[in-house]
Amino acid sequence: MENEGIVPLNNKSVDPINMSNHSIDLYYFIMSPPSRAVLITMKALGINPNIIVTNPMAGDTMKPDYLKLNPLHTIPTINDEGFVxxxxxxxMKYLVDQYGKDDSLYPKDPKKGARVAQRLFFVSGTLFPGFFKTHIPVVMGRTAEEADKEKLREALTYMDKLLEDSKWMAGNSMTVADFAVITLLSTIESSGLFDVSFYPNLWQWFQQCKNAMSSFGYEEIVQAGADAFGGMVKKSAE
Ligand SMILES: N[C@@H](CCC(=O)N[C@@H](CS)C(=O)NCC(=O)O)C(=O)O
Known part of the structure; x- marks a missing residue:
């Protein structure tokens, strides 16, 4: 069965393997797309973390105690009983490997797993920087560079093309690659600086994610954070 590792949000009747008696600390901020990607992965696996709100805009990631955990001062960070x-x-890979009832969200098969890894590296190396360079200047009251906007459009076109032959970001079933992309794409859409509906396959996949992820927190986690960030962009762009 596709995605059988996924359990409904707050489903107390399903206890994932190895997860019976402890809670994982998650250093998180709602406006941060990678934070939301981790939280929705946790919810998909049936994990209810201990959320520690960590706001980079308020300087929380630069506090000495946080820097001891994560010298790169980024969110998200997890602390799983001392494993930081x-x-x-x-x-996301660790959570699926450690707590998934199966490997559907990050396949162990080398070729399938490598597809997921490639998408995650694309998010980290291209999509997230493209989002950052085109949206943060606007939040700061400036305009983004045209070259950066073009790079983001290229990334959106790339994903649209991927989805011509693939139902999900990394193959025919949902994986953590979909969580990594949806948290950014929904934020780009909510911010209104780029027309996501211009990319037909990506747009269709976006609607598919809303449906498929609704049972484990799409609205509460992914969309709520996207709208919070989008509201900030729209206010600054006024
Ligand atoms: N590649 C990292 C990126 C994390 C990242 O840059 N997070 C931002 C918020 S979205 C952050 O923590 N910025 C604060 C800082 O860099 O000090 C990941 O996926 O976790």
Whole structure:
């Protein structure tokens, strides 16, 4: 069965393997797309973390105690009973490997898993920087560089093309690659600086994600954060 590792949000009747008696600390901020990618992965796996709100805009990531955990001062970070890990892609892989009832969200098969890894590296190396360079200047009251906007459009076109032959970002079933992309794409859409509906396959996949992820928190996690960030962009762009 596709995605059988996914359990409904707050479903207390399903206890993922190895997860019975402890809670993972998640250093998180709602406006941060990689933070939301990790939280929705946790919800998909049936994990209810202990959320520690960590706001980079308020300087929380630069506090000495946080820097001891994560010298790169980024969110998200997890602390799983002393095992500290940062970078959303690494965290999502760890969570599926450690707590997934199966490997559907990050396949162990080398070729299928490599497709997921490639998408995660694309998010980290291209999509997230493209989002950052085109949206943060606007939040700061400036305009983004045309070359950066073009790079983001190229990334959107690339994903649209991927989805011509693939139902999900990394193959025919949902994986953490979809979580990594949807948290950014929904934020780009909510911010209104780029027309996501211009990319037909990406737009169709976006609607598919809303449906498929609704049972484990699409609205509450992915959309709520996207709208919070989008509201900030729209206010600054006024
Ligand atoms: N590749 C990292 C990126 C994390 C990242 O840059 N997070 C931003 C918020 S979205 C942050 O923490 N910025 C604060 C800082 O860099 O000090 C990941 O996926 O976790």
């Amino acid at each position: 890990l940062y970078d959303s892609g690494a965290i």
